[in-house]
Amino acid sequence: MRNFEEKTIASETIFSGKVVHLQVDEVRLPDGRTAKREIVKHPGAVAVLAITEEKKLVLVRQYRKPLEKTILEIPAGKLEAGEEPSACAARELEEETGYRAKGLSHVVSFYTSPGFADELLHIYQADGLAKGQGNPDQDEFVELVECTLEECMEHIQNGDIMDAKTVAAVYLWQNQVLSGR
Incomplete structure (x- = not known):
């Protein structure tokens, strides 16, 4: 099975609200390149x-x-x-x-x-x-x-x-x- 994991290099919270938080992560892709991920954090x-x-x-x-x-x-x-x-x-x-x-x-x-x-x-x-x-x-x-x-x-x-x-x-x-x- 291939490894698809993306390793977080940096993370920045750009908004913190009552219900959600928004962060932008820079990640290292399985092939070594980097990418940005916009992530909504929610308490469930x-x-x-x-x-x-x-x-x-x-x-x-x-x-x-x-x-x-x-x-x-x-x-x-x-x-x-x-x-x-x-x-x-x-x-x-x-x-x-x-x-x-x-x-x-x-x-x-x-x-x-x-x-x-x-x-x-x-x-x-x-x-x-x-x-x-x-x-x-x-x-x-x-x-x-x-x-x-x-x-x-x-x-x-x-x-x-x-x-x-x-x-x-x-x-x-x-x-x-x-x-x-």
Whole structure:
């Protein structure tokens, strides 16, 4: 197997924000040449696959400024420093939707955009949902939406669901349904 590792020669942080940091690394390529890499550093995030007793997926409708549009997403949020992903999943589910889960189980973790970012996203499945009162962050405006699997598939087709975590969650749910889980 060939070695594709790129060795960092120099690294410069050019922006530090509330959510992300941007750094530019100079790297030595496997063939000895050098190149620049722009890297978004992110603390990681969680998302929750929450299905009600009525077999509906819990979603939030939210405006996303980078997209300049409103989309449907599963509840999700950024990990705080030192926070366990399962605790973040429970917190985000309740804050955004009002639902509490009796249990959360890890389903999958994946890098969202490994070509330029180190964000690792963890998807949890919520079990034993109990409805409560949501409490979104002060700068977060969300609307609770619950959809059947068929409705979710339609939302994917018409572009209302377009983010990777929600598309992945819907297909995970579809796989569970098809396999009888």
